[in-house]
Amino acid sequence: MEEAYIVLDKEFKQKVHSIPKIEELRKCFGCATCSSSCPADIKPNQMAKAILLGFEKPTQNIWNCTMCILCTTRCPQDAKPHEFWGELRSFNYTLGNAPKPYYDLSKSVEEKLNPLGSAKEDKLGWLNIRERFYKRLLKTGKLEKEPKHGIFNIKNLTKEKCKTVYFIGCTTSLYARNSGIADSTLRLMMEAGEEPGIIGMEEGCCGYPLLLCGDNQTFRKIAKHNVETLEKMGVEKIVFSCAGCYRTFKKDYKNMFGELNFETFHISELLEKYFKEGVFEKPRERFKTKTTYHDPCELSRACDVIEQPRTILKYFLDSFAEMQNNKESSLCCGGGGLVKLTNSQLSSNIATTRVKQAEDIDAELILSACPSCKLTLTDGVSTLGKKIKVLDITEFVAQKIGLIPEA
Numbered sequence: 001m002e003e004a005y006i007v008l009d010k011e012f013k014q015k016v017h018s019i020p021k022i023e024e025l026r027k028c029f030g031c032a033t034c035s036s037s038c039p040a041d042i043k044p045n046q047m048a049k050a051i052l053l054g055f056e057k058p059t060q061n062i063w064n065c066t067m068c069i070l071c072t073t074r075c076p077q078d079a080k081p082h083e084f085w086g087e088l089r090s091f092n093y094t095l096g097n098a099p100k101p102y103y104d105l106s107k108s109v110e111e112k113l114n115p116l117g118s119a120k121e122d123k124l125g126w127l128n129i130r131e132r133f134y135k136r137l138l139k140t141g142k143l144e145k146e147p148k149h150g151i152f153n154i155k156n157l158t159k160e161k162c163k164t165v166y167f168i169g170c171t172t173s174l175y176a177r178n179s180g181i182a183d184s185t186l187r188l189m190m191e192a193g194e195e196p197g198i199i200g201m202e203e204g205c206c207g208y209p210l211l212l213c214g215d216n217q218t219f220r221k222i223a224k225h226n227v228e229t230l231e232k233m234g235v236e237k238i239v240f241s242c243a244g245c246y247r248t249f250k251k252d253y254k255n256m257f258g259e260l261n262f263e264t265f266h267i268s269e270l271l272e273k274y275f276k277e278g279v280f281e282k283p284r285e286r287f288k289t290k291t292t293y294h295d296p297c298e299l300s301r302a303c304d305v306i307e308q309p310r311t312i313l314k315y316f317l318d319s320f321a322e323m324q325n326n327k328e329s330s331l332c333c334g335g336g337g338l339v340k341l342t343n344s345q346l347s348s349n350i351a352t353t354r355v356k357q358a359e360d361i362d363a364e365l366i367l368s369a370c371p372s373c374k375l376t377l378t379d380g381v382s383t384l385g386k387k388i389k390v391l392d393i394t395e396f397v398a399q400k401i402g403l404i405p406e407a
């Protein structure tokens, strides 16, 4: 009966109706298709109606939205509610009505160039982790010799001028569990004959978490920092293994700065190209591990990179299977929208729902193409106490073509 106390606020109504994307909500004819698909169960159709009427309280539900875009994909009216949700976050953030962790995150990006409050030097920590990993394997005899392309260090990866840059992203460089993604991505690019460099300590957060907070001002600053740094390096091509960073450069930087001087690729697009053009040989041996693929929302629904990862995986796998929700109808892993910051239980519930979908098809391995998805799904597997393995597509391919050990 809580709704009985929700009051219509005329001033709020006037303000919220001045948000440009309110037009997206006006297209809504209330069919509730979005609500039946929403992984966060925030009932977007009811929220849209309440906002149009001028009720303020339901708008606080916006912080539970994973920004997964599914409501927009499913809408038969071609409304784009998720675009309005983004602006609503910004509206709340500017008024000081966002949850406190969002302001802390913004401050961290502004001061330390990353959303986790880590020191700038920590961005290079993954190199030490991988070095220790290889040295341990060499010492114990599990690896006979150094991996092809050597053991990386900051000197052999950073260059003042560089045409091809691998933009690592905070979720890869600052989480030990994702160090293999950075290592694998670079090795795959080198194996294909590219000469990738990295930015190093000055690599800023792509800014996507700031857009999710609704802090457009700090987003503009960090985006400018990144673009200027890349331009100074003379970069022509940027490669991403993070779906969120890729989407931000491809869509949001473009919206902000217009056409940029560099091309952007997600590594799964390049891998498909390497195999199709014969740069990489198609594998002779196919593997029987029952495997499925989780589409990162930012890669599939936001950027339409859907078939490329599947094409690559089908070269390797005899037993590839789709989960119930797949491709453009994929279910968020629970890691989106910064929901973990304020409602970790909800994030965990969504993650376990997704893992159960993998379990339903007897998958032994879940692959994805986003470090954030890998973290969230791995946590989902351990919450359920299951034995399903979770890997990034870069790690999987690098293992299968012998660039990194399967340890």
Ligand code: SF4
Residues within 6 Å of the ligand: 027, 028, 029, 030, 031, 032, 033, 034, 035, 044, 045, 048, 071, 074, 075, 076, 077, 078, 079, 081
């Ligand atoms: S799916 Fe579209 S039209 Fe239907 S309730 Fe949701 S926003 Fe409205």
Ligand code: SF4
Residues within 6 Å of the ligand: 034, 037, 038, 039, 040, 041, 042, 044, 064, 065, 066, 067, 068, 069, 070, 071, 072, 081, 082, 085
């Ligand atoms: S973006 Fe995703 S989580 Fe948010 S309202 Fe739409 S379907 Fe629900």
Ligand code: SF4
Residues within 6 Å of the ligand: 066, 067, 068, 243, 244, 295, 296, 297, 298, 299, 331, 332, 333, 334, 335, 336, 337, 370, 372, 373, 376
């Ligand atoms: S973490 Fe991955 S699946 Fe989850 S919302 Fe982000 S891109 Fe989507």
